Amino acid sequence: LSVCGDLTCRRLASFQRLRAAVHYTAGCLCQGVAEEKGVQFSKQTIAAISEITFRQCGTDGCFLIICRHAKRSTVTSEDVKLLARRSSSLLKYITQKSEELASSNMEQKEKKKKKSSAAKGRRTSEEQEAPVTESEDSNMA
Structure with a gap:
């Protein structure tokens, strides 16, 4: 050979x-x-299950090769949806979960934003109180 x-x-x-x-x-x-x-x-x-699995892995593997060729290192939810497009029920499920995840992420960002602005408000009021204390001390001296 x-x-x-x-x-x-x-x-x-x-x-x-x-x-x-x-x-x-x-x-x-x-x-x-x-x-x-x-x-x-x-x-x-x-x-039959093993053959379908093997073929699907081949299809998914080709997709990952294309992603790598495009110099992408992160798989997005849109990539997963693209892979699932052949199965309407799977695509529907993944889309639903993706929307739930996006909604949850937005809620968490809003909570962090509220905590951050509340903490800034407290810091600002503490900073305003500090000079008053110093001026009272200087008047007493």
């Missing part, structure tokens, strides 16, 4: 090991769910 052919063989072997690892993990997860729920998963069902 040539160097190029050897590299292809190694990539294929690595790809097959990765696919086998996904299949094994899917099988373990299915077994855990089966024990918890009292159901059975057929070998075909486990194979």
